[in-house]
Structures are given as structure tokens and as C-alpha cells.
Amino acid sequence: MNVTKNGSVRWKSYCWVYMSRDLTGKHVGAQEIGNGIWKVFYRNVFLGYFNEKDIRDKEKSIRLSIYLV
Numbered sequence: 001m002n003v004t005k006n007g008s009v010r011w012k013s014y015c016w017v018y019m020s021r022d023l024t025g026k027h028v029g030a031q032e033i034g035n036g037i038w039k040v041f042y043r044n045v046f047l048g049y050f051n052e053k054d055i056r057d058k059e060k061s062i063r064l065s066i067y068l069v
Helices: 052-056
Strands: 008-011 015-018 029-034 037-042 045-051
Touching: 045 052
Parallel strands: none
Antiparallel strands: 008 015, 029 037, 037 045
16 A cells, blocks of 8 residues: 555555555555554565554544554
8 A cells, every 4th residue: 555645555455544644645454453454564664554454434434553453
């Protein structure tokens, strides 16, 4: 996934997940760990988690969390 100028990535063509403006133009990767929870990495650096369910429920952009809630 490519991080846009505003620091977000598009998730599944319809929602946004905010990463950081420092990552603008960089590629990040996501790995599902189960139940719609994803770990996000830049190269070999762990950035945080996001829950895919939160995106669908809120129908808006969300931020990464360093905590698994």
C-alpha cells in the first residue's frame, strides 16, 4: 500500500487508514493476524494495528493504534 500526501492509505478501495505524514510516498505492508485485525509494517518496522471492523462500523477513516484493543 502506498501512503498518500495526507499520510493515509486506502483500504479496500473505500476507506482510509491514517498512518503518518512522515511516511508520505512510502510503501507499507499489512498482515492479518485474525478476526479482521491487521499489523502494519514499514520495511521491518512494526507501526501498529488496526481493526477492519472499526472501518466498516464507523464508515470513516481511522488511525493506527500501537495497542491491540
